[in-house]
Amino acid sequence: MVEQAARRIAEKVVTSAPAGWTRVVVAGSAGSGSTSVSGGYAVPGATRLRSLPRLFAELSGLAEAVRKVRDWDPTTVEIVCRPSGEYELVAFADGITSLRGLGGGFQAVLDPGYRLPPSSPGQESTAAPAGDPELAVARFRAYMERRAEILGRPERLPPPASAAALDRAERVIGRPLPADLRALYLIANGDAIDHEHRYLLGGDAWLALEDMVAVHAALSEPVWHGWDLGWNSVVFDADPPGTVRRVGGHPAWVPFASGEDGNYLAVDLAPAGNGRPGQIIRMGRDYDECPVYVADSVTALLGRHLELLEQGAYEKDDDHIEPAGPEPGHGPERIIGEIPGEVPAGLQAIHVNDVTSPVDLAPLTGAANLRLLHLNHCATTDLTPIRGLPVESLRVTLDGGDLTPLEGHRHLTSLELGTTTAIDIVPLRTVPNLRGLDLSRAVVRDLAIVADLPDLRYLALSARQWTTLLDEGAVPPTLAAARLADDDASLAEALTWAARLGLDTGDALRTTGSLPV
Numbered sequence: 001m002v003e004q005a006a007r008r009i010a011e012k013v014v015t016s017a018p019a020g021w022t023r024v025v026v027a028g029s030a031g032s033g034s035t036s037v038s039g040g041y042a043v044p045g046a047t048r049l050r051s052l053p054r055l056f057a058e059l060s061g062l063a064e065a066v067r068k069v070r071d072w073d074p075t076t077v078e079i080v081c082r083p084s085g086e087y088e089l090v091a092f093a094d095g096i097t098s099l100r101g102l103g104g105g106f107q108a109v110l111d112p113g114y115r116l117p118p119s120s121p122g123q124e125s126t127a128a129p130a131g132d133p134e135l136a137v138a139r140f141r142a143y144m145e146r147r148a149e150i151l152g153r154p155e156r157l158p159p160p161a162s163a164a165a166l167d168r169a170e171r172v173i174g175r176p177l178p179a180d181l182r183a184l185y186l187i188a189n190g191d192a193i194d195h196e197h198r199y200l201l202g203g204d205a206w207l208a209l210e211d212m213v214a215v216h217a218a219l220s221e222p223v224w225h226g227w228d229l230g231w232n233s234v235v236f237d238a239d240p241p242g243t244v245r246r247v248g249g250h251p252a253w254v255p256f257a258s259g260e261d262g263n264y265l266a267v268d269l270a271p272a273g274n275g276r277p278g279q280i281i282r283m284g285r286d287y288d289e290c291p292v293y294v295a296d297s298v299t300a301l302l303g304r305h306l307e308l309l310e311q312g313a314y315e316k317d318d319d320h321i322e323p324a325g326p327e328p329g330h331g332p333e334r335i336i337g338e339i340p341g342e343v344p345a346g347l348q349a350i351h352v353n354d355v356t357s358p359v360d361l362a363p364l365t366g367a368a369n370l371r372l373l374h375l376n377h378c379a380t381t382d383l384t385p386i387r388g389l390p391v392e393s394l395r396v397t398l399d400g401g402d403l404t405p406l407e408g409h410r411h412l413t414s415l416e417l418g419t420t421t422a423i424d425i426v427p428l429r430t431v432p433n434l435r436g437l438d439l440s441r442a443v444v445r446d447l448a449i450v451a452d453l454p455d456l457r458y459l460a461l462s463a464r465q466w467t468t469l470l471d472e473g474a475v476p477p478t479l480a481a482a483r484l485a486d487d488d489a490s491l492a493e494a495l496t497w498a499a500r501l502g503l504d505t506g507d508a509l510r511t512t513g514s515l516p517v
Contacts, residue, residue, distance in 0.1 A: 002069055002089070003511050005062040009055060009079055010087040014515055016053040017083070018043055024081045026052060027098045027491070030063035031074025038100035039078075066091055066509060078491035085515035090491040092508045096498050099228055104487030105460075106494035107228055108503055111480035115224055116435060116457065118247040119235040119371070119392060119413070125271040129278040131180030131297035139302040140184055143200075146309045147321055155198055157188035161209045165189075169213050173254055178267050178278030180298040181256060185209055202305055203322040204257035204265050215255045215264065222248030223288060227481040231436035231458040232393045232414035234371050236290040236332035236348045241369065242274035244281055248288040253281065263287060265294065265301075290331045332371070343367045352378060358399055361385040371411075379420065397441065403427040414458075417442045425449050439465065440485035448474035460485050463497070470500050 013024050018041055025039035035056050040049025059077065066075045072093040081087040097107050148154040166185055170176050177185075190208035191198040197205035207215065224230060238244040252270035259265075262285030267278050280294040280301050295301040308314055308323035315322050334349035343363055349372040352359055357379040364370060365385045373386065374395040381398065383405040390411040397418035406412060407427045412434055417423075418441030425444055428434060429452050437450065438460035447465055450456060451474040459476060460483035461469065469475055484497050495505040 001065040005065045006089040006511055007513055009058045010081050013081055018050050026079040027100055029074045029076055030059040035059050085517040088512045090510050096494055105485040105489055107483050108498040109481050114480035123273045125273055125275045127276050130276045131178050131278045131299045133179040133183035136180035136299040137183050139306050143306045156193050160187055161185040161189040169209050172213050173216055175269050181267055199320055201257045204259050206257050212256050220251040234393045238293040242272050243293045244291045245272045253283055339363050419443050448472050451476050
């Protein structure tokens with residue numbers, strides 16, 4: 001069945017080939033959850049590969065055939081066809097994945113269970129909760145009365161949750177709910193009647209207790225997006241700074257209201273040092289890189305919504321009322337383009353794109369909150385301005401200069417380095433939290449030094465660099481994932497490389513065939 005599925009793909013790409021083509025590569029990942037495809041036709045004189053025909057159905061059929069033979073889901077696949085009609089298929093489990101379109105090359109996962117630690121766990125607040133259950137109840141009742149005046153009728157609410165149900169929910173969650181939120185559930189168990197929400201909380205649907213417990217179970221840990229996106233990711237600080245832990249998810253974040261778009265309002269039961277237990281944050285799909293501080297308590301949130309109604313700051317649409325106050329900022333303060341002469345005090349991320357080199361980093365010395373600095377398609381000569389900054393993710397090309405300013409840098413967790421001349425990476429030995437390193441664009445004098453980096457978990461190199469490192473027996477023993485950065489590498493070459501790293505690739509599927517021409 002695998003052979004038949006591969007042949008169907010080969011027939012389609014050959015039939016759809018442009019004039020003068022010399023080779024076509026179909027690469028991607030296929031499985032029951034999703035299918036991705038990349039590659040294209042090589043045509044002499046063309047500056048880029050010509051596009052492939054739609055192959056999602058054919059790749060899904062191949063994935064199903066592979067699943068029956070190997071039980072892999074998803075599967076990394078590559079099919080190469082030539083005008084002679086000859087074609088070959090290589091397929092392997094998702095321990096090796098193609099990164100075409102995501103930087104190029106291949107990624108090998110050596111330790112599937114390892115996850116990078118949070119950007120900064122931070123210290124938990126010792127402050128008392130700001131919520132007041134009696135005031136929260138009074139505000140909620142006043143809020144509902146004002147809504148009834150606007151709508152011309154009172155709104156039905158579900159019956160209250162019982163104290164016993166609240167106790168059970170707290171046992172499952174593993175910690176007590178804030179007293180003001182608990183008091184609201186003793187008035188009503190969410191805001192849905194017959195599964196239709198009233199959207200009481202600023203346009204968010206207030207969840208029933210059982211739904212809150214279920215959502216908490218699903219979102220109690222940060223979402224892991226894989227090494228291709230995660231190796232140099234940063235979770236930024238909320239505003240005000242130091243109120244919310246810089247993590248993408250936490251067992252002590254309890255979602256109690258839903259935007260019905262993958263985002264939630266949650267009570268934060270383990271805030272950072274400047275926060276208050278029971279504070280309200282926005283978390284979820286769009287907030288993985290920066291949870292947003294909303295209010296210091298459910299009590300304060302209700303007070304804000306009530307005040308907006310009393311001010312007439314709301315929008316009414318049939319049976320729904322939505323307060324129209326300003327939403328707290330979404331995401332960190334960032335700049336995309338070039339470094340301004342005056343850097344905002346709250347700047348946390350800057351992407352410098354396509355500016356004249358060398359880029360002077362000196363204006364950044366006042367960016368006391370800068371966590372991410374990426375120079376794209378431009379270079380600098382001096383990293384000294386970074387020495388005292390809390391930069392965690394650094395992407396830079398050095399045109400001269402050295403890495404001495406990074407010695408002992410305690411914040412840096414990932415470095416993507418390009419160079420125009422040979423460079424010494426000895427200073428990286430003293431960077432204690434460096435876990436991700438990409439040297440594929442760098443000329444390195446002594447590559448074996450990477451074996452001395454104390455806790456390196458991700459390493460990206462070119463094929464030539466990997467050969468040097470492997471031949472010298474200098475692969476860092478702590479690696480959990482690696483990248484073969486050459487965009488023109490084949491899956492067969494990636495399997496050979498991964499095997500040298502210690503990954504068992506002996507059960508890779510391979511098949512060849514020939515079409516009539």
